[in-house]
Amino acid sequence: MEKYETHTHDVIVIGAGGAGLRAAIEASAQGASVGLVCKSLLGKAHTVMAEGGVAAALANVDTKDDWKTHFHDTMHGGKMLNNWRMAQLHAQEAPDRVKELEHWGALFDRTKDGKIMQRAFGGHTWKRLAHVGDRTGLEMIRTLQDRGIHSGMEVYMECTITHLLKDGERISGAFGYWRESGRFVLFKTKTVIIATGGIGKAYKVTSNSWEYTGDGQALAYEAGADLIDMEFVQFHPTGMVWPPSVRGILVTEAVRGEGGLLTNRNGERFMEKYDPERMELSTRDVVARSIYTEVMEGRGSPHGGAYLDISHRGADYVKKKLPSMYHQFMEFAEIDITKEPMEVFPTTHYIMGGIRVDADTAGSTVPGLFAAGEAAGGMHGANRLGGNSLSDLLVFGRRAGLGAAQYANELRDNALKIDDVELEKAAREMTRPFENAEGENPYTVHQALQEAMGAYIGVFRTREKISDGIEEIQVLKDRASQLRIEGSRMFNPGWHLCKDLKSMLIVSEAIARCALQREESRGAHSRVDFPKYDDEKWGRVNSVISKENGNMKIGTSPLPQIPEELRKIVEGGHK
């Protein structure tokens, strides 16, 4: 095998978004030697794009708020499929995690009395989202980045992990390549924390960046970990529609949080029909389906969307509270949102499902493998509330850092082995596309996958469509096994895509198989052929994906039992 470089750490964190950074900071604070690996430059992870805010029951604006109400809202938003323990820890710990950011230098918008400002968001009973205008993610990632670089961790930027290695059942290494040189690198480590984010690039219309190829979910699956609830893909109700170049780019929910109104081509506030009580601030699954239905039934705007109007709040207010939306529409669409409505349509945004983890330690079903953030499953159930991701990253990022450091500490003198055969296999898999004289362009296969996922496993699903989708994915798997690329290994996006595509195919298949199995509609998963909740059967189980004898196995497992006192909170009104 060709020469490769080796680094040794107690904890390798894959991903430098909010979850990865927070995990790395915590593990470092516990005295572990930490390596933080990310595909992009530091500070460019998806978290940087988050706009609306971070949800925490600080009760600065609505003083009646408390963790119980946040917990209640989260469980209802998730249609009771959430891991109750995660939802509880999240609601209880989010306020401290947000305040901690402030102690590390973050400058949130303020209330009149000098506290952190909070805004309304869909599905949240009270004004709960701490924010900085509409660039909350940037504030969060910079704060964590600043804290992180002074915490003693090693940062490996523009380095992609392609394989996890095990010593028997335990994690012992992570293998990958430097994007810049294409050379291989091996991290010997006692633990790996996966914080790689989501899967949106498997779809054509998405708010997600090139990084969202489901690498972490695929790595965990290949290493033998369970994935749960992969059918729950969140289609954010408001993506940009026009011009084509920006189709799918997010229009933050903060627009509705600040009073934005949705109307159809006839000027009707159509949310009256779908959720008269909460209207525009209904949960995302409901708003997305409503917009979709309006457009499909012929009441859409000229470019096939709904109108979203914030102009009645006045130009000064809009520019102050939604500055990046103002610029986004001005520059990309030549629309002045202080004067005219936007056109919006659902866009693939987030995956609720992911790696199955223990709520308290973030440990997966593989010893030494942890997961946090969007890559992990369970916290959000069948539908995530806006703002609950950023808080999730902080709460479970920290817990993953703690869990991994503790595990590594207990393993202190245990020398783990790297399996040379596996290592060589990994390297060979990576170099193969250069050897293929014939084969397809990876970009073409990627586009075909994106079309298929949108067409077969989109907002509304049926058995026929999903089955067609699964067939198509099998065909694409074959096509992806014969790819041909040009150029050298130096910074070669075509080559990078070959492996990313494999990850996307794994998560796409997982999404499709879970979607086919769950014969009900719940949260973000809408089956036209099973339009109702089936609480008796499907309300009691998580979907589970695992790898068995080289094949994808689909099944279910019972939901963790919620304790009585928490059930009461969920069932109570809590206003």
Add this chain to the structure above:
Amino acid sequence: MAVVKMRLYRGDSNGGAEKEYEVPLEEGMVVLDAIHFIQANYDGDLAVRWNCKAAKCGSCSAEINGMPKLTCKTRLDTLPLDKPVTVYPIKTFPIIKDLVTDVSWNYKVRKTIPPFTPAKDTKWVMYQEDVERGQEFRKCIECFLCQDVCHILRNHDKKNEFIGPRMLIKIAELEMHPLDTLDRKEFLRDQAGIGYCNITKCCTEVCPEHIHITDNAIIPLKERVADTYFDPLQWLLEKFKGSPKQ
């Protein structure tokens, strides 16, 4: 369908040349769309950085028709299309490949900036008017276009002496944080080399976040440094008062 001619720099540290491509023009298309089209249809190994495609992450900086810009924010219909659109990597940093440069220096110097340091017994109360100045600087998406255009780095290559406008606003942000207690004036004068800046304002002009780098950050910082180090009376006063920050 209308086509646009794109001339991209292709090469690495050993040299390279422009290569011309024809790309079909769609309404609202940005330069990054054209680059993606080229990747998918002509040269799959064309190296370019991008993430958000919404002017939020600062990954996609390049020099378009000689102007430092974000490729994801530059609409083709704002450029003269009767001649080819040229796209080059930012010049101030060493090229890795095609449009990708080695910007690691920025991360290295950033680490040397003394971090946020609140007092032990801080009561975390801040008012909107107190945080607004810092918030302006914290809009920075680290695209490094200001670093690219600053002549002290670009033409004089003073990377050992001057940390550049991006890093100066980072310091300004910390210095103007209402609850920070550290004094970075010596750092500003010595390691940061603030004296090199001769206020040409080129950095402010290219900033995609419209941060008033020179007026709101560099000039006030220069004044602080000047007051402390060149005004003996001020210097004495601060020495006795223990240098409170405003």
